[in-house]
Amino acid sequence: MAIINAQGREVADSWTTSEPDAAPAPYAIIPLADLPPAGEKLPAPLGVQLPPGAVLEDIAARLGSFALIAIEFPKFRDGRGFTLARTLRQKYGFKGEIRAVGHVIPDQFVALLRCGFSTLSTSPEHPAAQWHLPSATSPENPAHPGQLLHRLMNRGLAA
Amino acid sequence: MSLSIISANRLRDGRTVWRTANGEWAEDVQAAGALDAQALALGLQAAALQPQTVVDVHEAAVTLAADGTPILTAQREQIRATGPSVRPDLPVSTWGATGAALPPLPSETSTSPFAGIYRYDDYDRQFLRDRAAQFGDQAARRLAGELSEDEFKPLRLMNGLYLQLHAYMLRVALPYGILSAAQLRQLAYVARHYDRGYGHFTTRQNIQFNWLRLEDAPAVLALLAEAGIHAIQTSGNCVRNVTTDEFAAAAADEIVDPRVYAEILRQWSTDHPEFTYLPRKFKIAITGSPQDRAAVRVHDIGIMARRNAQGEPVFQIFAGGGLGRIPVIAVKLRDELPVHDLLRYVEAILRVYNALGRRDNIHKARIKILIREMKPEHFIEMVENEFASLPADYCVLEADVVAAVAARFGAPAFETLEANPAAFSSALKDHRAFRAWVRTNTHPHRQPGYISAVISLKTPGSIPGDVKAEEMDKIADLADRFSFGELRVTHQQNLVLPHVRKADLHAFWSELVTLGLAAGNIGLVTDIIACPGMDYCALATARSIPVAQRIAERFAGPERQQEIGPLDLNISGCINACGHHHVGHIGLLGVDKSGTEVYQITLGGASDEKAAIGTIIGPAVPTEQVPETVEKIVNAYIANRTEGETFIDTYRRLGLAPFKEAVYGNH
Structure with a gap:
C-alpha cells in the first residue's frame, strides 16, 4: 500500500516485505521471528518488523543493523506500538525510519509522529488522501509549542 | 415459540427505535414486529446493513398481549421503551432541537474572575475550540461512513460521549472537581437547551448529561469551550480526569496544593501521544493532605503528599488500586518521591503498563491485574528500571514550572477576619x-474567619448527584455571593463552596433552606453514593437509584441520622462498581438473579487512609427488603457500640458476627 511520510505526503518506497523463509535481501523487511541469528552476515539496508509485544531488550544489541523498523498495529486500539516507537527513539537512540503498519487511523497521525514514527503504510479503508497534518497554526500540529506545561518544559515531554 | 423484536438506537440522536415488520425504524415500541427465530435472523442481517442509521442493534424477547402487541420481557428493555423509572416525568420521546434561536451564552456576561480555577490563555481556549471542531469532523465522517462505528467509538468516548440506554450521554470534565459559578451557568445552559433540564454529578467529580444528541455534541463542546470546559478523556482507555480532595487549597491540614499537581498531570496526560490507547482506562487521584479525602488507594495511581525528615514536601506513590469486578487496595511504590520526579515516575508506570497490560480480556486489562500477575516486587522493579533509564532531562518538574502553573490559579482575596466572629x-x-448542619456540612478552612461548606445533593427522596438547570443557576449565584464564585464537586456527588466567611454562613444556609438544599447529612447514612443504575446505564444489572431513595427515606429524620453518626453507604447497580460499594462502610451491589434484582451486602469497606474492601455478609437480599436490612445492621451497631464509637470502628472491633446475626438470625 501507499506509504505516507511525516508531512502526510505519499512517498516512493523501495522496501518490500520479506516472504517467509526467503533469504534476506537488501530493502527487505523481515519479520522479527524470521530474523537470522545474531552474528550472521546480513544484507544492507535491512528492515525488521516487530509484533506489538516485541521485547526490545532482546534485540537491543542489533538495532544498529536496521535502517527501518516496522511496528505492527493489529488493531488501532492496541497502543503498544506507541511505546515501542518512543522507547526505540528515547532509550535506544534509534535514528532510522520507524514505520507503522497494520490498522492505524488518520486520527492517530499526530500521536504517531510525536512518538517517533517517520512513515506509515496506508490501508484501503484509510487511503493516502485521508492523511494530513493539522494546519501549522493548530495546537494539534506537532510543531506547535503546546500547552503551558509543554512550553515551560520546552517540549521536554516529547521524544 | 419464542418471539423477539429488534431494537437499536438511532445514530444521529441516540433515540431508542424498534424495527417494524416492513423494515422501518419506529419510535414507538408498539409498532415493532414480533419475529420468530428465522425472521429474527433475517431482520438482524438487514439491520446490520444500516450502520449509518442505527447503532447497537440487538434483539429483545417479547410475549404477545391479547391484542397482539409485543410485551417486552426484560426490565432493561422495558426501561428503554418507557424511560427512567425514577423520572416518570421524562418519558422516552423525541426531545431538543426545536429550531428556535437560543439565548446568548452565559459566558458572554458571566466570568467569575475571582474563582480559583486554572486560568486558560488564548492557546488553551483555541485548543478547546479546535478539539470541538475536530470532534465535529469525526462525527461528520462517521455519519458519512468514512469511519466505522468500531473506529468512531473510541474517538467519541475520548470526547466523553457514551451511548446509554435511552440516548447518548455526555460526560463533561470538571478538572479535579473545581469549577466557577460562570462555568456552572454554562452547564445549566447545556442542561436547559440541549438536554432535558438537568445534569448528574459523578464520583469522578464530573458532570453527565443523559440525553445528548450526537448531532448536537460538537455544538455543545464548542459552547463549553467558551467557558473553558471540555469533555476530553472523560472516557476511553486513556488517563481520565485526575481527582483530588474537594477542600484543596482551603483545608487547614494541607501540605501541598494538590490542584497544581492535578493540573500538571492533566496537561501532561491530555492527548498524550503514547498513552491514549492503553489496555484499559486509567485513573489517578492526588491528595495534598495526610488525611486521604481522595481515595488514593483505590486508584490506578494514587499520590499522597507528605513531608520528609527535612520537612520538604514529597509524594507517596501507590499503584494498582481499583474497584470494579476485582477490588484491590493499591501497593506502595515509593514512600518519598521528590516532587521534581513526579511526572517521570508516573510516565515510567504508564510505560510498563502500556507495554505489558493484558489486551486479550477486557476484564483483566486494568493495571491492578498486571501487578497481581507479575507480583508487586517484579512490577516495582520494572518501573524503577524504566524510571532509571529515562533521559536525565526528560519530564523533570522543576520548581519554576510548578510555580508558573500555580500562578495561573490566582488566590482569592481573603480578608483579614476574626477567627470566630x-x-x-x-x-x-x-x-x-x-x-446541626454546620456540624456535618462544613470543613475547617486555613484562613481565619472562613469555612468550607458542603451543599448536599442527597436530600432524602432525591436522586443522588442530580441537579436541575434552575438549581445550577441559583447555586452559581450563591457561589458568586458567598465564595468568590468558586465551587467544588466532591467524589461523594455533593457540591462545596470552599471559601465562605463564617459571619455569612447563616445567611448562606438560609438561602439553601429556601432552595430545599439544606440537608445536613454529609457523611451520614443518607449521604449515599449511587451510580445511575439501570434507569440510565447500558451496563447496569439493577436499579440503584430507587434503592438509594428508599433507604434515604427510611432514615430521613435528622435526629435519627445524627444519632447513627458517620456512616458511608454506597450502592452500585452492577459489578463495575461505579457506586464504590466495595469501599462503603455498608456497600450494596445490585445483581440480577434469574430475572430478579437482589442486593449483595458488604460491610467494613473504607476509602480513607485505612482503605479496605468490604466483606460480603451473606446471601443477597431481595430489593424490597434492602432498607429494612440496612436498618437491622444499623440497629446492631447501635446496640453494640461503645461511647463515641463510629460504625466502622465498631465493625473493626467486632467483625461481621453481630451484623450477620442481626440480618440472618432467627428473630
Missing part, C-alpha cells in the same frame, strides 16, 4: 437546625 457564634447558639 460573634455573628457566627450567636447564630450557632440560636438556631438548632443551623448548628
Whole structure:
C-alpha cells in the first residue's frame, strides 16, 4: 500500500516485505521471528518488523543493523506500538525510519509522529488522501509549542 | 415459540427505535414486529446493513398481549421503551432541537474572575475550540461512513460521549472537581437547551448529561469551550480526569496544593501521544493532605503528599488500586518521591503498563491485574528500571514550572477576619437546625474567619448527584455571593463552596433552606453514593437509584441520622462498581438473579487512609427488603457500640458476627 511520510505526503518506497523463509535481501523487511541469528552476515539496508509485544531488550544489541523498523498495529486500539516507537527513539537512540503498519487511523497521525514514527503504510479503508497534518497554526500540529506545561518544559515531554 | 423484536438506537440522536415488520425504524415500541427465530435472523442481517442509521442493534424477547402487541420481557428493555423509572416525568420521546434561536451564552456576561480555577490563555481556549471542531469532523465522517462505528467509538468516548440506554450521554470534565459559578451557568445552559433540564454529578467529580444528541455534541463542546470546559478523556482507555480532595487549597491540614499537581498531570496526560490507547482506562487521584479525602488507594495511581525528615514536601506513590469486578487496595511504590520526579515516575508506570497490560480480556486489562500477575516486587522493579533509564532531562518538574502553573490559579482575596466572629457564634447558639448542619456540612478552612461548606445533593427522596438547570443557576449565584464564585464537586456527588466567611454562613444556609438544599447529612447514612443504575446505564444489572431513595427515606429524620453518626453507604447497580460499594462502610451491589434484582451486602469497606474492601455478609437480599436490612445492621451497631464509637470502628472491633446475626438470625 501507499506509504505516507511525516508531512502526510505519499512517498516512493523501495522496501518490500520479506516472504517467509526467503533469504534476506537488501530493502527487505523481515519479520522479527524470521530474523537470522545474531552474528550472521546480513544484507544492507535491512528492515525488521516487530509484533506489538516485541521485547526490545532482546534485540537491543542489533538495532544498529536496521535502517527501518516496522511496528505492527493489529488493531488501532492496541497502543503498544506507541511505546515501542518512543522507547526505540528515547532509550535506544534509534535514528532510522520507524514505520507503522497494520490498522492505524488518520486520527492517530499526530500521536504517531510525536512518538517517533517517520512513515506509515496506508490501508484501503484509510487511503493516502485521508492523511494530513493539522494546519501549522493548530495546537494539534506537532510543531506547535503546546500547552503551558509543554512550553515551560520546552517540549521536554516529547521524544 | 419464542418471539423477539429488534431494537437499536438511532445514530444521529441516540433515540431508542424498534424495527417494524416492513423494515422501518419506529419510535414507538408498539409498532415493532414480533419475529420468530428465522425472521429474527433475517431482520438482524438487514439491520446490520444500516450502520449509518442505527447503532447497537440487538434483539429483545417479547410475549404477545391479547391484542397482539409485543410485551417486552426484560426490565432493561422495558426501561428503554418507557424511560427512567425514577423520572416518570421524562418519558422516552423525541426531545431538543426545536429550531428556535437560543439565548446568548452565559459566558458572554458571566466570568467569575475571582474563582480559583486554572486560568486558560488564548492557546488553551483555541485548543478547546479546535478539539470541538475536530470532534465535529469525526462525527461528520462517521455519519458519512468514512469511519466505522468500531473506529468512531473510541474517538467519541475520548470526547466523553457514551451511548446509554435511552440516548447518548455526555460526560463533561470538571478538572479535579473545581469549577466557577460562570462555568456552572454554562452547564445549566447545556442542561436547559440541549438536554432535558438537568445534569448528574459523578464520583469522578464530573458532570453527565443523559440525553445528548450526537448531532448536537460538537455544538455543545464548542459552547463549553467558551467557558473553558471540555469533555476530553472523560472516557476511553486513556488517563481520565485526575481527582483530588474537594477542600484543596482551603483545608487547614494541607501540605501541598494538590490542584497544581492535578493540573500538571492533566496537561501532561491530555492527548498524550503514547498513552491514549492503553489496555484499559486509567485513573489517578492526588491528595495534598495526610488525611486521604481522595481515595488514593483505590486508584490506578494514587499520590499522597507528605513531608520528609527535612520537612520538604514529597509524594507517596501507590499503584494498582481499583474497584470494579476485582477490588484491590493499591501497593506502595515509593514512600518519598521528590516532587521534581513526579511526572517521570508516573510516565515510567504508564510505560510498563502500556507495554505489558493484558489486551486479550477486557476484564483483566486494568493495571491492578498486571501487578497481581507479575507480583508487586517484579512490577516495582520494572518501573524503577524504566524510571532509571529515562533521559536525565526528560519530564523533570522543576520548581519554576510548578510555580508558573500555580500562578495561573490566582488566590482569592481573603480578608483579614476574626477567627470566630460573634455573628457566627450567636447564630450557632440560636438556631438548632443551623448548628446541626454546620456540624456535618462544613470543613475547617486555613484562613481565619472562613469555612468550607458542603451543599448536599442527597436530600432524602432525591436522586443522588442530580441537579436541575434552575438549581445550577441559583447555586452559581450563591457561589458568586458567598465564595468568590468558586465551587467544588466532591467524589461523594455533593457540591462545596470552599471559601465562605463564617459571619455569612447563616445567611448562606438560609438561602439553601429556601432552595430545599439544606440537608445536613454529609457523611451520614443518607449521604449515599449511587451510580445511575439501570434507569440510565447500558451496563447496569439493577436499579440503584430507587434503592438509594428508599433507604434515604427510611432514615430521613435528622435526629435519627445524627444519632447513627458517620456512616458511608454506597450502592452500585452492577459489578463495575461505579457506586464504590466495595469501599462503603455498608456497600450494596445490585445483581440480577434469574430475572430478579437482589442486593449483595458488604460491610467494613473504607476509602480513607485505612482503605479496605468490604466483606460480603451473606446471601443477597431481595430489593424490597434492602432498607429494612440496612436498618437491622444499623440497629446492631447501635446496640453494640461503645461511647463515641463510629460504625466502622465498631465493625473493626467486632467483625461481621453481630451484623450477620442481626440480618440472618432467627428473630
